Every structure is written in structure tokens, then in C-alpha cells.
Amino acid sequence: NAGVTQTPKFQVLKTGQSMTLQCAQDMNHEYMSWYRQDPGMGLRLIHYSVGAGITDQGEVPNGYNVSRSTTEDFPLRLLSAAPSQTSVYFCASSLRRRLTTHNEQFFGPGTRLTVL
Amino acid sequence: GQQLNQSPQSMFIQEGEDVSMNCTSSSIFNTWLWYKQDPGEGPVLLIALYKAGELTSNGRLTAQFGITRKDSFLNISASIPSDVGIYFCAGQLKSGNTGKLIFGQGTTLQVKP
Numbered sequence: 110n111a112g113v114t115q116t117p118k119f120q121v122l123k124t125g126q127s128m129t130l131q132c133a134q135d136m137n138h139e140y141m142s143w144y145r146q147d148p149g150m151g152l153r154l155i156h157y158s159v160g161a162g163i164t165d166q167g168e169v170p171n172g173y174n175v176s177r178s179t180t181e182d183f184p185l186r187l188l189s190a191a192p193s194q195t196s197v198y199f200c201a202s203s204l205r206r207r208l209t210t211h212n213e214q215f216f217g218p219g220t221r222l223t224v225l
Numbered sequence: 226g227q228q229l230n231q232s233p234q235s236m237f238i239q240e241g242e243d244v245s246m247n248c249t250s251s252s253i254f255n256t257w258l259w260y261k262q263d264p265g266e267g268p269v270l271l272i273a274l275y276k277a278g279e280l281t282s283n284g285r286l287t288a289q290f291g292i293t294r295k296d297s298f299l300n301i302s303a304s305i306p307s308d309v310g311i312y313f314c315a316g317q318l319k320s321g322n323t324g325k326l327i328f329g330q331g332t333t334l335q336v337k338p
Contacts, residue, residue: 113267140324151231151328151329151330152268159324201326206324208258208273208324209256209275213258213273214326216267216269219265219267
């Protein structure tokens with residue numbers, strides 16, 4: 110298993126540009142989520158999905174869209190990038206939403222995004 | 226919103242020393258997790274706790290799920306240089322259905338050989 114993969118690893122955008130951050134997992138996990146990490150603030154939930162075709166907003170969803178057309182993929186779209194979206198973005202997945210023994214949440218390596 | 230207060234914010238210790246860090250909250254959690262993040266990498270799960278009072282070890286690491294369900298601590302014994310990194314606590318709330326993990330602000334650990 111490759112686990113959770115994310116592309117690209119680094120990205121620089123200009124204000125107003127759009128782009129998609131890719132996330133994929135090969136563990137047949139139902140639950141996938143996107144977090145952003147900012148200095149001194151830990152990780153904050155952007156959007157999540159409990160299965161193909163089902164998505165919902167997290168704590169900081171504004172400026173981001175997601176879709177879940179397959180179990181494996183959960184892309185994050187920035188519609189019109191702003192400097193406030195400069196951050197490190199992590200995708201995570203788990204077998205199910207409620208964490209229990211043998212149902213742990215795994216993180217991808219992250220995408221480092223800079224918006225100028 | 227819900228918050229986890231993680232302390233200390235940073236530690237600079239000598240190789241061989243023991244390390245202790247903790248997380249506290251005013252909310253009740255079903256699950257406590259401890260992650261380590263190396264520079265340029267994603268968080269890697271160290272220890273997961275699912276029951277109040279649970280004490281779990283992973284090599285030199287020991288973590289406990291507080292009896293009140295509102296806190297957790299992580300101990301690292303006999304630290305070595307490769308323990309350097311940022312340690313995060315994370316909790317999944319007893320209430321709510323988003324599956325969201327709430328993260329502490331992190332403890333940056335530096336180990337002097």
C-alpha cells in the first residue's frame with residue numbers, strides 16, 4: 110500500500126489563480142479529510158467526506174471546494190487563491206469516521222502552498 | 226470553538242533525559258492521539274488511546290488518557306537525537322459527527338547530543 114499520497118509537494122500561486130490539490134489513498138478508507146496547518150495553530154479541518162458522493166464542511170471551509178467521486182480520491186480546489194491561503198495542506202484518511210482500535214487516521218506528506 | 230491546550234510549547238533537553246508533555250481541554254474526548262511531525266513531513270501516529278484511564282506504551286513512549294476524559298500526557302524516556310520534531314496531541318470529541326480531530330498547538334522538542 111502507498112498509504113495517503115498528495116500532489117504537488119510544493120506550489121506557488123498568484124492571487125486570484127485557481128488550482129486543485131490532489132489526495133489519494135489505496136486503503137479503501139471511507140473517511141477522508143483536508144486540514145491546513147499554520148504556525149502556532151495546529152491543524153484545522155477544512156472539509157471532510159464519509160464516503161463517495163458525500164462531503165461536508167469542517168472548521169475553515171471558505172475559499173475551498175471538494176468532491177468525492179471515488180473512494181480513493183478527494184481533491185481540494187482553491188477557486189480564487191488569496192494570500193491568507195498560504196499554508197501547508199494535509200490530507201488524512203481512516204476506515205471510518207469514528208476512530209477506534211484498528212481504525213486510525215493516517216496523514217499524507219502535505220502540500221506546501223504559497224500565494225503571492 | 227473547541228481547543229486543546231498543549232504544553233510546553235518547546236523543550237530543549239540533553240540526550241538521555243526524560244520528556245513529559247500534556248494536553249488539556251474543557252471538552253470531553255472519546256479518543257486521544259499523539260502524533261510526531263518531522264520537518265517537511267506529515268504527522269505520524271505514535272500512540273492512540275480509546276478508553277479513559279488507559280495507559281499505553283510504544284517503545285520509549287508512554288501516553289495516558291485522563292480519567293476525566295479532558296486531558297492526556299505523553300512521556301518519552303531516555304531521549305535520543307532522533308526524537309527531535311514537533312509532537313501534537315489530537316482528540317476526537319465525544320459529541321459531534323464530523324470525525325474531526327482537534328489538534329493542540331504542538332510541542333517542539335530539541336535534543337542536544
